[in-house]
Amino acid sequence: MPSPTSARAHIIPVFLPMAGCSYRCIYCDQHTITTTQQPLLPAALAEHVAAYTATRKSAPDEPLPLVAFYGGSFAQLPLCVIEQWIHAVAALEYSGKIGGFVCSARPDGWRAEIFELLRRATCQRVELGIQSTNQDILQRAGRPPITNSEIRTLLNTLREHGISPGVQLMFGLPGENRHTWQATMQDTLAWQPDTLRLYPALVLAGTLLEAMWRQGNYQPPTLTEAVNACADAFVQCTEYGITVLRAGLQDSTTLRQQIVAGPWHPAFGELIRSECYRRQLLALPPTVTAIAVHPHEISALIGHGKSNSDLLTGLRVERDQTVVRGKILWRQELSRTTL
Numbered sequence: 001m002p003s004p005t006s007a008r009a010h011i012i013p014v015f016l017p018m019a020g021c022s023y024r025c026i027y028c029d030q031h032t033i034t035t036t037q038q039p040l041l042p043a044a045l046a047e048h049v050a051a052y053t054a055t056r057k058s059a060p061d062e063p064l065p066l067v068a069f070y071g072g073s074f075a076q077l078p079l080c081v082i083e084q085w086i087h088a089v090a091a092l093e094y095s096g097k098i099g100g101f102v103c104s105a106r107p108d109g110w111r112a113e114i115f116e117l118l119r120r121a122t123c124q125r126v127e128l129g130i131q132s133t134n135q136d137i138l139q140r141a142g143r144p145p146i147t148n149s150e151i152r153t154l155l156n157t158l159r160e161h162g163i164s165p166g167v168q169l170m171f172g173l174p175g176e177n178r179h180t181w182q183a184t185m186q187d188t189l190a191w192q193p194d195t196l197r198l199y200p201a202l203v204l205a206g207t208l209l210e211a212m213w214r215q216g217n218y219q220p221p222t223l224t225e226a227v228n229a230c231a232d233a234f235v236q237c238t239e240y241g242i243t244v245l246r247a248g249l250q251d252s253t254t255l256r257q258q259i260v261a262g263p264w265h266p267a268f269g270e271l272i273r274s275e276c277y278r279r280q281l282l283a284l285p286p287t288v289t290a291i292a293v294h295p296h297e298i299s300a301l302i303g304h305g306k307s308n309s310d311l312l313t314g315l316r317v318e319r320d321q322t323v324v325r326g327k328i329l330w331r332q333e334l335s336r337t338t339l
């Protein structure tokens with residue numbers, strides 16, 4: 001089952017760039033992606049959370065925020081370091097400042113005792129950076145081999161320990177094509193994770209991927225290819241009830257300065273959601289004159305840069321809280337409202 005609380009809660013990121021990584025994937029530079037040169041220490045967590053919450057007013061029914069350990073592989077940190085973070089989190093949880101924590105981790109190198117440690121610490125979600133289920137792509141990306149059944153076992157073990165399992169995938173690594181991506185998506189849907197994050201492969205300065213690209217040994221996907229592939233994934237996740245937490249990297253000046261090639265767009269996630277609505281609008285029967293979408297989806301329906309406005313001409317649009325986000329509901333009898 002999806003974990004609505006952890007998926008809805010506001011996130012307070014704590015970036016630990018490359019911490020817990022025993023290898024470096026060819027595309028990765030977490031110092032650039034997270035714009036963090038000097039990672040936070042456990043002793044500074046309370047101050048970090050206070051600074052974050054002071055700048056933000058939460059809605060009355062909003063769950064307590066969650067601390068998120070991103071940018072490295074939390075579950076593969078030394079046990080004593082994990083325990084220090086868990087103690088810092090527990091103190092903030094006890095005083096009602098946060099509702100717990102989530103983390104990202106690589107899928108290999110898990111020690112048996114970590115599951116119990118995370119369970120006792122009320123870890124709410126672990127997002128596994130899978131990237132692809134194609135062994136050739138993983139090998140070329142500098143990642144160790146891991147089988148589907150090992151990943152399935154890992155996701156199930158997390159679930160058994162009361163931890164919501166999430167998956168992160170990357171489209172467009174060396175060796176990727178439409179078939180490998182579709183196979184990765186089919187494998188992911190079969191695992192039924194609660195959440196998914198989608199990233200396009202970007203060529204960052206100083207990475208091995210940059211060297212491959214400069215030598216002509218790698219051609220990143222175009223923006224259109226990346227949007228289409230991620231929109232396919234988004235549609236499938238909506239069908240399977242998997243929450244897509246994010247598509248594309250967080251924009252920042254540091255990141256922009258380091259991207260040398262690849263399907264970059266500051267509003268990548270918005271492009272994908274617009275594309276998903278465009279596909280549904282194109283598939284509407286010609287007799288349909290009224291549709292309904294969730295009230296928060298109106299701008300995605302209209303599209304990035306009003307890209308879907310041509311398909312909305314003559315259609316009446318109703319805002320309906322009951323419509324699943326990402327979907328269009330159409331009935332001939334929908335009441336008349338305007339955008």
Ligand code: SF4
Nearest residue numbers: 021024025028072106
């Ligand atoms: S992609 Fe993940 S596992 Fe690979 S180097 Fe980056 S943070 Fe570490």
